[in-house]
Every structure is written in C-alpha cells, then in structure tokens.
Amino acid sequence: MSDIDTGGYGDTGHDVDYGHYEQGQEHDALDQLHQAQGHEADYDNQYGVYEADHHAAESTDFSQGHHVEYDAPASVHYEADDYTNYSHNAEVDDHVFAAEGSEHAHQSDFSELDALQHRFDAAFAEGTEFHGGPAELGVASS
Secondary structure, eight states: OBOOOOOOGGGGTOSOEEEEEEEEEEEEEEEEEEEEEEEEEEEEEEEEEEEEEEEEEEEEEEEEEEEEEEEETTTEEEEEEEEEEEEEEEEEEEEEEEEEEEEEEEEEEEEEEEEEEEEEEEEEEEEEEEESSTTOEEEEEO
C-alpha cells in the first residue's frame, strides 16, 4: 500500500485536502492429483472322469448217455446207445467311459487419474480523494 499526496487541492480554498491510493496483486494456485489403480485375476477348473467295466461269463455243459451191450454164447450180440450232449458258452463285456470338464479364467485392470489445476490471479487498484466538507465526497476505484 502506498499513500500519494495529490497536492494542489489546498490552493482552491477548501479547508480539507486528502488523497489516498492503494494498489496490489494476489496470486494463488490449486494443484490436486488423485490416482487409483487395481488388478484382479481368477482361474478355476473342474474335471470329472467316470469309467465302469462289466464282464460276465457263462458256461453250461450237459451230457446224458445210455449204453447197453449184450453178448450171448450163441453168437447173439445186442447193443443200444442213447446220448444227449448240450454245451453253451456266453460272454458279455461292457465298458463305459465319460469325461467332462470346464475351465474359466478372468482378468481385469483399471486405472483412474484425476487432476485439477487452477490458477488464481487478481489485481486491484483503489483511490479515494476527499475535498472540502462532507457534501463534497468523491470516490474513484478500479
């Protein structure tokens, strides 16, 4: 702040002379920075296997027989045969195989940046002058 004597006002016949002048500047700044980031990853899997074997075997044998033989001294010969033969063989093989599975992967990233920058500049000048009595008041400002 500075006071400047404007001078010359006392020569005009006024009984009060007053001069005042003020000038200044203001400078201010705002800087703000915000940063956030993250990472996420996951993985899973699931597998299943099913297997079954079945084996069956069957074997059946059946035999029946009848034999008669007769010999007499007078050259008599008699012979009779009866036979039954049955055979059965069976096999069964079963095989079952099943597999299933699933797999999942996920990955995500994020980043965030907020920045705020602002400058404040202000200048002012003000002047006041007063001549004479209360009825003669003048104000100048810019």
